[in-house]
Amino acid sequence: MAPAENSSPVGNGSSEPKYPIKYTKCFIDGEFVDAISGKTFETLDPRTGEVITSVAEGDAVDIDRAVKAARQAFDEGPWPRMSGAARGKVLFKYADLIEQHTDELAYLETLDNGKPFVLSKYADIVGVLKCLRNVAGWADKISGQTYKMDGPYQGMSLYEPYGVTGAIIPWNFPMLMFMLKVGPALAAGNTIVVKPAEQTPLTALYLAALAKEAGIPSGALNVVPGFGPTAGAAVASHMDINKVGFTGSTEVGKIIMEAAAKSNLKPVTLELGGKSPLVICEDADLDAAVDIANLALFFNMGQCCTAGSRVFVQDTIYDAFVAKAVEKAKKRVVGDPFKPEVEQGPQVDETQFKKILEYIESGKAEGAQLLTGGCAAGNKGYYIEPTIFGDVQDDMKIAREEIFGPVMSLLKFKTLDEAIKRANTSSYGLAAAIVSKDIDVANRFARSVRAGTVWINCYHVYDQSLPFGGYKTSGFGREHGLHSILSHMQLKAIVTPLKDS
């Protein structure tokens, strides 16, 4: 690790832009309002643990109020009645407004989440815009089919929005997760109630204000900040929400699915955890493989559901790979995320920080070889040294459980068959990757591994045209572009008699 400062990774924030925090209340029916209880909670700066601001703490009654507004907007408002083209036009305007406010949004995201400002600005917002413009473009291109039926009838299939949808989102990509749910829900003609993560509520509220400015009608989009077991649970179990989308842990995904089933059997889409295998074969270009592994795990402070957290390295190149991987990790610049040279900011909060340090301790205790890192970085905020464990065994906790932090596990393998078998032992199945020059090897791996996304000679490459989602306990349902619009619609069959004239 190469700290940006001499003594502590916490910089002085000299390159930090300054904007006032404008939006801290619930956004319901087109207005910013206090929680009915009057309660607030503090959102903290992960660089220091200090309070940024207090935010309205919504709970079940606020969710109910938001659902009533969303219901009215769906049953009586213009949004679902507008043509797809008209909805698309509003959403394109929304995207333009977001783009115009890039700096302010990126500032809020980094302040609340701790990710490098350059990432917020050049990766997250770019992803938000791609998502929104993609679904805006689909809004007028969704159509059913007509059938000449078996008998004197004509059949038609008609795509319709579900109605009021709910979204419960995590803190690792707050703006992007917001838009991956809100964009397709609105493009399809639904209305929506969003519960952002309690760690990072600020950008969702700002995006709500911009939605209003873009002309998204009152009640079509509502944002209620609050905690999972109160506000989040109220979304999952609400009797008048017709579909819920969740991104977060597998543990909470199960709770949400159960609540959805026990209430009104609303359909759910779940994008959950992962323990994604990255297989490095002996014919790989070693430098390229090291770069891929470094990106796969350390990107976004390791806080990615798709993180390449089990790196299988073929035994013949293992020692050479270890040397280069450690050298690269040590060079990683950790520090104040507002400094342009910083690659790794703090973890999002104290809970995650402590959890990651516990995983590091368990790795040591179970006999994995600590190759670099292994400690908190600095003495302020939630920074962790980029950490690599070698000689990791499949049954160790750090090889089985999602760490969600900057901790790479290296596992040795001999044959491709063995690597495929071990890759598939995980209960998760979100992503997988292979680095090899042999296309036959790469293809065999891609078809054999049980994962929703497989990267060959690359990692963390996403596109709105490609489906995104999990196998096994990583969830189900597919996001991005058309896939996500269709998952926000239900299909109706309409039958009419055909008369001879």
Ligand code: ADP
């Ligand atoms: P993490 O463990 O990474 O914080 P979670 O799965 O706990 O991820 O959180 C993701 C989202 O789920 C957050 O918005 C959180 O508030 C919400 N959440 C947590 N617990 C529940 C719950 N019991 N019911 C509904 N939502 C929840």
